[in-house]
Amino acid sequence: MRVMHAKQIHFTIGDRTLLEINELSIHQGDRIGLIGKNGEGKSLLLNYLLGLLDTNPLVSWNGSVGYFRQLNIEEEPSWNHLSGGEKTLRKLEQLFNESHDILLLDEPTNNLDWQRIDEVEKKLLHLQGAYVIVSHDRKLLDEVCTKIWELEDGEVTEYKGNYSDYEDAKALKVQHQQEEYEAYVKEKKRLTERMHQKEKQSKGMNKPPSRMGNSEWQLYKGKASGKKQKVERVSKVIQDRIDRLEKVEKPFEWSEIKMDYTLVEPIHRKNIFVAKDLTMNIGNRQLYTIDHVKLKTGSKTAIIGANGSGKTTLLHQLLYGNTELEITNQASIGHFDQTLEALPEDKTILEYVQENSSLSQHVIRIILGRLRFFDTDVHKKIGILSGGERVKAALARLLTGSYNVLVIDEPTNHLDIEAITSLEGLIQDYPGTVLFVTHDRRFIEETADHLWFLENGSLTTYQGTLNNYYTDKQKTNCSDDTVQRIMTLENKLTELISRLSIPDPKNDNASLEEEYEETLHMLKELKKQ
Secondary structure: OEEEEEEEEEEEEEEEEEEEEEEOOOOOOOOEEHHHHHOHHHHHHHHHHHOOOOOOEEEEEEOOOOEEOOOOOOOHHHHOOOOOHHHHHHHHHHHHHHHOOOEEOOOOOOOHHOOOOOHHHHHHOOOOOOEEEOOOHHHHHHHHHOOEEEEEEHHHHHEEEHHHHHHHHHHHHHHHHHHHHHHHHHHHHHHHHHHHHHHHHHHHOOOOOOOOHHHHHHHHHHHHHHHHHHHHHHHHHHHHHHHHHHOOOOOHHHHOOOOOOOOOOOOOOEEEEEEEEEEEEEOOEEEEEEEEEOOOOOOOOEEEEEOOHHHHHHHHHHOOOOOOOOEEOOOOOEEEEOOOOOOOOOOOHHHHOOOOOOOHHHHHHHHHHHHHOOHHHHHEEEHHHOOHHHHHHHHHHHHHHHHHOEEEOOOOOOOHHHHHHHHHHHHHOOOOOOEOOOHHHHHHHHHOOOOEEOOOOOOEEEOHHHHHHHHHHHOOOHHHHHHHHHHHHHHHHHHHHHHHOOOOOOOHHHHHHHHHHHHHHHHHHHHOO
16 A cells, blocks of 8 residues: 655755656555765655645655654753763654654664664564665665665665665666676777778778779779769768767776875884773763773774763773873874864865875875765865765875874764765775774674774774674574584584485485485574574
């Protein structure tokens, strides 16, 4: 059953068309993720559908609608003492308890840590109604969505499946475009070569063949002229075919462009620093106590912990407030603070980024391009940039600076998915050491090879990726009894394979095959636990 139907969605500001969508529908049970670059109009679309803009939308709703507004949580007077994350949870709890038929959720997991995001995911998965969720959290979109709406250039394209399915579909689109581009280039080359051959043939008809005398040429000249005109006509037909070829643009892949530079001063020590006896108190509360921690040279290390666990405080203590820190004198540290220092309003992006860098402008422009500052964008004044653009400019300055160690606090805040993906690639390519804090689970999966878990006032470390960590944790969580049963079944499976591979007339092979299948099934089920 259709619970929302909208037609002729149109919205402009000045001479700019922000929304131009023929039709949109939401059906009962739909779990839709609405994605798009910053500034595309995702929040605007939700407000339009709800009739909150100065328009008369052709929208019909069949059921009650709940709306979670981004960065504009309606507070109760008793909420003043709550953090941003706690206010978000209160508002979401109210919406879920109201049992709406349709929910429109605009960035509902902003300000939430992993544990809270997991709680929201579970609630969304158990909702009976439909919802549209705007989010930059790709892991969330994977877990809770069965459709993706991509808003681009004012239009919505619908994709079936979750965010990973959307990525696969987009990759397939790029592959098809690449194939069409290659076919276009090949055909254009073939026609161009043939046309050049005809042009060359035509020019050769202006002079007599080497074995033909002058008088003979005069008799042949008229006939040659006719042949030449025929060749020229063929050449013109070929040129017309080239002109009529439907041009196909080469798909652009930023992954093909790497940060091709070396660090100003590489570090030859095994560790950037070793810290001992780190303690931090806030009032009468002990935030954390850390006996010993070291940052490995060349590592990409993520600090993971709940809101209020002290991640940002730890970064600041390591950078500015700890006398027990043994740090190599080869380290040149660049720091990105989530609060952002006051940026120079009158400078252009390019001026701001390159004043702190020894890299060539060519490399700087590549890095700015990977962060989606194209061509004339780099000459924009910082004073007119959006919040997300300011974050990207500050990150570009950090990545191009004369540093070999980067300390980054919440770099993905205010960035859209495209920019986050670009930053992932830049961090992967960065040849130095990176220590960072983020709530973006997918970002950590893509970039980190070391993990620091700050929880319950202490720090534990893990050498490996987040996926490695979950795999190892799953193994560790198996009970001793389960481990013993797995080992027994694996031994039995080995024995059955051996008996089946060496035929024996005394064996009932059909029974052995059946036993093998049963044992294999039991083993798989145990390993899932």
